Amino acid sequence: MRRWNGWGDDTIDFPLPASAQPFLEQRLGKPTPLPDASFKDVMAVVPPSRLPDHPLVIKAPRDRILHARGQSLPDWLALRSGKLGAFPDGVAYPVSAEQVRALITFVKDQDGILIPYGGGTSVVGHINPPATDRPILTVNLSRMNRLLNLDEESHIATFGAGASGPDVESQLRAHGYTLGHYPQSFEFSTLGGWIVTRSSGQQSLGYGKIERLFAGGTMETPSGPLEIQDFPASAAGPDLREIVMGSEGRLGILTRVKMRVSSLPPRESFRVFFLPHWDSGCEALRRIVQAGIPLSMLRLSNETETETQLALAGHRKAVRLLEKWLAFRGAGVQKCMVTVGITGTKRLHRTALKEASHIFHEEKAVHAGKVLGHKWKKNRFRAPYLRNLLWERGYCVDTLETAINWDRVSPLMAGVESTLTGTLVGEREKVLVFSHLSHLYSQGSSIYTTFLFRAADTYEGTLARWRRLKKAASETIMEHGGTITHHHGVGTDHAPYLLSEKGPLGINTIKALCRTFDPDGLMNPGKLVS
Numbered sequence: 001m002r003r004w005n006g007w008g009d010d011t012i013d014f015p016l017p018a019s020a021q022p023f024l025e026q027r028l029g030k031p032t033p034l035p036d037a038s039f040k041d042v043m044a045v046v047p048p049s050r051l052p053d054h055p056l057v058i059k060a061p062r063d064r065i066l067h068a069r070g071q072s073l074p075d076w077l078a079l080r081s082g083k084l085g086a087f088p089d090g091v092a093y094p095v096s097a098e099q100v101r102a103l104i105t106f107v108k109d110q111d112g113i114l115i116p117y118g119g120g121t122s123v124v125g126h127i128n129p130p131a132t133d134r135p136i137l138t139v140n141l142s143r144m145n146r147l148l149n150l151d152e153e154s155h156i157a158t159f160g161a162g163a164s165g166p167d168v169e170s171q172l173r174a175h176g177y178t179l180g181h182y183p184q185s186f187e188f189s190t191l192g193g194w195i196v197t198r199s200s201g202q203q204s205l206g207y208g209k210i211e212r213l214f215a216g217g218t219m220e221t222p223s224g225p226l227e228i229q230d231f232p233a234s235a236a237g238p239d240l241r242e243i244v245m246g247s248e249g250r251l252g253i254l255t256r257v258k259m260r261v262s263s264l265p266p267r268e269s270f271r272v273f274f275l276p277h278w279d280s281g282c283e284a285l286r287r288i289v290q291a292g293i294p295l296s297m298l299r300l301s302n303e304t305e306t307e308t309q310l311a312l313a314g315h316r317k318a319v320r321l322l323e324k325w326l327a328f329r330g331a332g333v334q335k336c337m338v339t340v341g342i343t344g345t346k347r348l349h350r351t352a353l354k355e356a357s358h359i360f361h362e363e364k365a366v367h368a369g370k371v372l373g374h375k376w377k378k379n380r381f382r383a384p385y386l387r388n389l390l391w392e393r394g395y396c397v398d399t400l401e402t403a404i405n406w407d408r409v410s411p412l413m414a415g416v417e418s419t420l421t422g423t424l425v426g427e428r429e430k431v432l433v434f435s436h437l438s439h440l441y442s443q444g445s446s447i448y449t450t451f452l453f454r455a456a457d458t459y460e461g462t463l464a465r466w467r468r469l470k471k472a473a474s475e476t477i478m479e480h481g482g483t484i485t486h487h488h489g490v491g492t493d494h495a496p497y498l499l500s501e502k503g504p505l506g507i508n509t510i511k512a513l514c515r516t517f518d519p520d521g522l523m524n525p526g527k528l529v530s
């Protein structure tokens with residue numbers, strides 16, 4: 001069963017190796033865990049529903065709790081403390097576009113609010129009910145998860161928009177196809193969520209961000225259905241797909257989506273290289289991407305992320321031996337790990353590896369082979385489970401992401417890291433910060449930063465620490481000219497920074513779209529734009 005107040009399936013744990021505790025205590029200090037509220041405690045505080053009965057709407061407290069929060073750190077603090085504030089007044093699980101339309105009408109008649117819900121994996125407050133007098137209905141799309149059509153000639157698969165990562169891949173693989181979209185939240189996040197938050201998967205270098213994979217589909221809106229045709233390309237004015245992508249549940253509910261799929265690759269391999277330092281790593285990645293070498297993944301961890309990953313990998317003896325060998329080959333204390341994915345035919349493997357290795361060699365990289373690459377693949381969706389154990393020990397973990405052109409990648413990463421490191425100094429608290437580049441473009445790269453800090457002695461104090469860190473880091477991103485988000489979306493947490501990115505006319509354009517599709521303001525108000 002899915003954990004109600006943490007990440008993932010409750011039969012799965014990703015244990016911390018024995019070496020992790022001393023490493024973290026040395027970096028952050030000894031933690032004191034905060035006590036967790038029980039599910040029963042939270043059940044006791046769910047208020048009566050404000051919605052009238054409807055055959056499609058469930059008003060049981062259990063369903064309302066399970067849809068009350070996403071997966072951001074503030075969401076975790078709310079769930080773990082049992083102080084959730086607002087709950088949806090009901091949850092519906094439609095199975096058809098007709099039922100979705102009926103639910104929109106029901107909410108409109110109640111002067112209520114409707115929150116579309118995919119997998120609830122948002123990390124920026126997308127699906128949280130606002131504090132309001134209006135009744136709130138959360139519409140969970142998970143029952144609309146079927147492969148409806150597969151056009152094998154055009155490589156277009158039509159799905160119910162509530163299909164999760166495993167739903168999508170298992171149904172496509174049965175026919176010899178893949179979407180190739182693997183966000184780390186793959187186990188639970190859905191097609192609809194990916195599209196409206198502009199998600200990016202681990203192999204975006206090969207398969208592209210969701211923008212490249214979404215071909216068209218149907219969105220049910222309070223103003224009626226919007227049909228987007230799946231042309232390979234079109235010059236017929238502004239592209240309506242672009243309006244839907246990033247709409248964050250503000251315009252309507254995607255019910256049916258057409259996705260560009262690929263034949264299952266005959267081969268896929270992941271391998272690891274170590275670069276002597278960050279600058280050589282960045283240079284190698286930029287050169288490889290700009291040369292158009294057909295890799296499916298490149299991920300460059302900076303020095304601290306490399307050190308942390310090796311410290312948390314367990315197998316102390318093997319890691320020590322590896323480090324000695326790497327130092328001997330020129331990748332010493334400042335080494336940075338690069339994970340490389342190659343997906344395709346045998347011939348493509350040979351050519352891509354040869355071309356990439358040539359550049360790596362010129363940048364003095366050491367090839368560490370496939371063992372670490374296999375390990376990465378095996379655990380590719382397991383790392384978030386570490387958050388559960390870290391929380392139980394008294395440590396908070398959060399991540400930030402942005403994107404910027406190559407000339408400013410390193411200064412922005414350094415700026416965000418030094419801001420985060422310094423933000424809690426006044427409280428004599430340390431923050432462990434590390435970053436990687438994992439979604440790469442000819443023009444620039446995303447930057448993904450993870451930060452860990454100790455929980456304070458109260459939930460309120462812990463939230464205050466997170467707020468200071470998030471604000472300081474977001475302001476640093478803005479000062480350096482980065483986007484406030486490369487793939488997590490805006491939700492509520494990034495909304496204050498949108499104006500400086502889009503400008504007043506841009507914001508008014510988005511608001512005008514919301515008014516056109518949703519004149520009564522039913523759809524997920526307060527997210528993206530106010």
Ligand SMILES: Cc1cc2nc3c(=O)[nH]c(=O)nc-3n(C[C@H](O)[C@H](O)[C@H](O)COP(=O)(O)OP(=O)(O)OC[C@H]3O[C@@H](n4cnc5c(N)ncnc54)[C@H](O)[C@@H]3O)c2cc1C
Binds near residue numbers: 121127182196248524
């Ligand atoms: C551990 C972890 C790892 C993550 N890794 C990644 C990653 O690698 N890449 C990445 O891009 N993101 C990642 N995320 C963020 C998150 O998974 C994405 O934002 C994802 O796209 C959300 O999908 P979802 O189905 O869970 O949507 P939800 O969280 O349920 O909803 C997100 C938004 O989409 C709207 N929505 C959902 N379905 C529909 C629909 N059918 N029609 C209209 N609106 C809809 C909701 O109203 C809401 O505004 C991660 C999150 C976690 C917790």
